Amino acid sequence: MHEISIVRSVFETLQEAYPDKFKRITKVQIEAGLLSNIQPILIQNAFEALIMEEPALAEIELEVLLLPIIAHCAVCDKDFEVKRHKFMCDCGTPSKNIVQGEELQISRIEFLEN
Amino acid sequence: MATSLSMLTEPLVIRQALAKDRDMVGLTIDFFEIEWYEAYKSRMRKQTQGGVEVLVDKGNRVAFEDGDLLYLSDDRAILLKMKPCDCVVLRPRSLQEVGTICFEIGNKHVPIFITDDNEVCVAYDAPLYQLLLSGGFELEIEERVLHPLQMIKAYGNKSQK
Numbered sequence: 001m002h003e004i005s006i007v008r009s010v011f012e013t014l015q016e017a018y019p020d021k022f023k024r025i026t027k028v029q030i031e032a033g034l035l036s037n038i039q040p041i042l043i044q045n046a047f048e049a050l051i052m053e054e055p056a057l058a059e060i061e062l063e064v065l066l067l068p069i070i071a072h073c074a075v076c077d078k079d080f081e082v083k084r085h086k087f088m089c090d091c092g093t094p095s096k097n098i099v100q101g102e103e104l105q106i107s108r109i110e111f112l113e114n
Numbered sequence: 115m116a117t118s119l120s121m122l123t124e125p126l127v128i129r130q131a132l133a134k135d136r137d138m139v140g141l142t143i144d145f146f147e148i149e150w151y152e153a154y155k156s157r158m159r160k161q162t163q164g165g166v167e168v169l170v171d172k173g174n175r176v177a178f179e180d181g182d183l184l185y186l187s188d189d190r191a192i193l194l195k196m197k198p199c200d201c202v203v204l205r206p207r208s209l210q211e212v213g214t215i216c217f218e219i220g221n222k223h224v225p226i227f228i229t230d231d232n233e234v235c236v237a238y239d240a241p242l243y244q245l246l247l248s249g250g251f252e253l254e255i256e257e258r259v260l261h262p263l264q265m266i267k268a269y270g271n272k273s274q275k
Contacts, residue, residue, distance in 0.1 A: 027159070035240050039224055041151035048156065048175060061157045066149075069240065084200060084255045085243055101240075 003038070003046040010106060011050070011057065021111055027061040029108035033069065033101035040064035069101030125159060125169035131182035131194070138191050145195040146184055150237065150260040153177040153196065162192055177262035200238035201227075201258040204251055216266070218249055227264040235260060 010030065015022050032038040047062045069082035073089035079099050080089045088094050144164035152158060154177045159169045168184070178194050185192035206212040215234050219226050222242060227235040236242065238255055246253055 034238075037239070037241050039151075039222075039237070039239065040149070041154070041225055041237075042223060044151060044155055048154075051156075058157070061155075061159060063158070064151070084238070085240060 003042040004049065006038070006104070007043060007046040007050055007062075011054075013106070014109065018109075023056070024112040025060055025109060026112050027063065027108070027110035028106065029063045029065060031065045031067050031103060031105050031107040033067045033103045035069055035098065035101040036104045038064075038104055040066060065107065067100055067103065070099040071095045072097040072099050125167040126185060126192075128168055128170045128184045129172060130176070131178060131184060132186060134183045136186065138186075141186075142190045144190060144192045146192055147195045147197055148178065149197055150199055150262075153179070153262045166192065168192070179262060180259055196259050196261070198257045198259045200255055201235045201260065202238050202243055202246060203254045203256045203258065204234040204246070206232070206234060215246075215251060218246065218251075225260075226266045227260050228266060229264060235264075 010028065014025065014028065018025070030043065032040065032043070043064050044062065047057075051058045069087075070079050071082050071087055071089075072079050073091065073093050073095050074097065075093045076089055076091050078089075080095075082101070087096060142164075144162045144166060146160075146162045146168055148155075148158070148160075154175050155170065156172045156175055157170060159167070161167055178196075180194065180196040182194040183191060184194055204215050206215055212234065216226055219234075219236055219242070222245075224236050224239075224242060229235060235258055237260060243253075243255070
């Protein structure tokens with residue numbers, strides 16, 4: 001639903017951050033947590049739609065990495081992965097203290113070498 | 115002497131899947147692994163399990179399928195392997211329930227897959243799982259391969275047979 005504006009904003013950000021090198025970008029990696037409400041396929045679809053508007057972007061690969069949900073257990077004082085919506089540490093303590101899983105960020109940019 | 119593909123300095127460029135009309139007995143089989151949501155990507159670069167650098171440059175959005183033949187030589191074949199992922203699986207008991215489920219999921223613009231066993235599958239994400247749970251639907255989380263051919267489209271659905 002909001003993926004088009006997210007993808008557009010990613011490339012606007014890159015254009016502002018790298019005005020001289022933008023045309024040499026070959027790959028952009030985005031990290032999206034499982035709680036970020038982002039569907040990677042919708043990001044990919046939005047990117048393909050943006051390419052139709054701006055064909056120069058067709059040379060860029062957009063990769064979406066899904067990040068698992070990590071929560072912190074106050075009893076064990078350690079982080080654990082939340083699998084299949086079970087916000088519970090191995091010790092049996094439930095936790096809603098989320099350490100990872102809500103982020104949406106540009107994590108890596110690759111440029112064409114000179 | 116056969117060329118070692120992993121020694122190539124330039125990536126192996128794949129434009130489309132090849133027809134599987136040749137016996138692959140005796141060939142070294144290598145796998146190019148992708149996530150289900152990468153099947154439609156027109157451009158991606160990554161290594162096969164055997165270490166061959168591959169650049170997919172399709173120039174279109176025709177989806178790859180699990181098992182597609184990407185490269186074939188006298189001694190080697192590269193096959194596409196789609197990674198399984200956690201999915202929310204629903205088993206509707208009536209056509210009306212199929213409609214209700216698809217309406218709820220479709221409102222989030224999330225791709226829906228209908229399996230050969232008439233199960234409704236969507237890639238797991240926490241907010242969607244909670245939404246469906248709160249809607250009172252009976253659902254499971256299971257590891258599945260999401261096949262593009264089983265994806266429902268607003269138009270252009272074709273028979274897979």
